[in-house]
Amino acid sequence: MKGNEAIAHAAIRCGCDGYFGYPITPQSEVLETLAALKPWETTGMVVVQAESEVASINMLYGGGGTGKRVMTSSSSPGVALMQEGIAYMAGAEVPGLIVNVQRGGPGLGTIQPSQSDYNQATRGGGNGDYNVIVLAPNSVQEMADFVDLGFELAFKYRTPAMILSDGVIGQMMERVVLPPQKPRRTDEEILKECPWASNGMGLKQRGSHCITSLELDPAIMEQRNLHLQKKYAEIKQKEVRYETSFMDDAEYAIVAFGSASRIATKAVEMLREKGERVGLFRPITLWPFPEKEIEELATRVKGLLVVEINAGQMVYDVRLAAKGKAIVNHFGRLGGIVPDPDEIVDALMKVKSEAEKA
Template sequence: MAEQEVKLMKGNEAIAHAAIRCGADGFFGYPITPQTEIIETLSVLKPWETTGMVVLQAESEVASINMVYGGAGAGKKVFTTSSSPGVSLMQEGISYMAGAEIPGVFVNVQRGGPGLGTIQPSQSDYFQSTRGGGNGDYYVIVLAPNSVQEMADFMDLAFDLAFKYRNPAMILSDGVIGQMMEKVVLPPMKPRRTEEEIRRECPWATIGRTPDRDINIMTSLELQSEVMEQRNIHLQKKYDVIKENEVRFEKTNLDDADYVIVAFGSVARISEKAVELAREEGIKVGLFRPITLWPFPEKEIAELAKTKKGFLVAELNAGQMIEDVRLAVNGETKVAHFGRLGGMVPDPEEIVNALKEELL
């Protein structure tokens, strides 16, 4: 077995390296802090000279999402990256892709808002990501990494899920995970698929006429209401399958816990230390980390609620994921919130104090 190569790099850099290694065909993006290192790293690595991967800086976020729409519609593994205000501009294209069932990958390294806000970390795009920020009834598969290693690992996973379900997939990171440096083992190199492999694996793709198939037209437009309703029913059935099969989460110190901290991304990292500090004081608390924010692990939280005295939802926003936790708990036990706003990152002690004040 070949020895794994361990590297030290930022989360943003890990995204760029992993994309090349998992056989991505193209990247289309636009610079915005705190995710610009992704574009910069791709520019330095020059994958067009080694794997043939296209790297293009578009003139705007709107242009980049429509380039992803076109490339993914041809069955190509393409992706874009941005940060909160830029992702807002992409919502129309993401909705179009969901409606046309086109698989693309998006990386959002969140910053504080609303509006242009700050370049500091935030988690206030939870609603924008998990609720379908564009028009219509749709969902995006959302993965929330809490380490540089997961930034690298989730690129391949996001592409796999996007193509498995013909649905947009998002890696919802934040400025802490994107900018911090950690050791990471990069995934092995995968070759890019050939045109013949794409035709075989993606018969829906608009890759041109073949002897036995006419050109496919990829669109989310349908002028007949009764046909559009059937399309929507089909999408809802697909979302039910995703919710049944693709929920991911992590549990820490929950077997004997009286209380549960629920957190994702960088706040989950901070909450790990908060759990340690609280237990040193004799408070039996554990951590529940949703890895998929959609589909949300509602069944698992509902089961925990039957035996726990309370939940503290910790996040870098005014209270967004807490709504999903409350729905899952369904009144079985108390649910409280701790949040910091505008790019402020809490200390573990602040989370412990909130646990004491709100639940004990």
């Protein structure tokens, strides 16, 4: 099935309580599949086609505030519209899952695949000092697997989580094993997992809860920010995920995430056939970013090539992490054009010739 369809199936199966979304290419199959599967008749999951992306994200804020597992999905221009709501959720510590099946920008851009929302996703995207947890699937299988993982992390840390995918992974079909059906949590379970939630449960014992990102006293607001920063530091320490391949004897490495990592793997296979010792490093969490691992990698190889379907965004994180210990070049295509493996092979050979000159 398609990556977008896998997201919808996985949402139902992981016990999601509600989906709010507005159609946009290339992710419309998420809402279409949910509408076809009618989970409100089986698990009781609510599916709403909202009037806009702004409405969707605020429904997510409301649903998450009650401790429910709620999600939305969109593509780049739609996710841009959601940024205010995501910042509110981060500020008010409301968990929720946002799926971005990216397309080319800026603005309305194109409908073809892109990874040009990397900066927006990994820097928070809205106003204020915050981050969201960003997972980057590179297969239809991971589209399915990361829905439950996204919810787990979002609730563990009371923060929004994002699946940053793109038109390649959303539209392609491949083999997928769907997770078994989990029941939706009962009210008692929600009460236990989310004692902070504002859902009218246990009102007499605990008094009322107020969920807001607003605080007019800057001294209290600073404390609240410090609390967020402490939480983010813990996430950075505990939740970094990455994958490597062909790295054992590698002299050069390609760093790529999501769909670009699939194409880069093919380039690595082609380079290996030519006798080049090239490996692949794939960040799975884009925030938290695998900084230490990239630094260690930079001490082992002569050069790194960062392949992204954008003008060069993750390359800055790689350069910061590499601390000048290896050459770090970038290769990308823009505006909805996806690089092919040949182009990546050529770009890697350029890194090699630069490293040899230096």
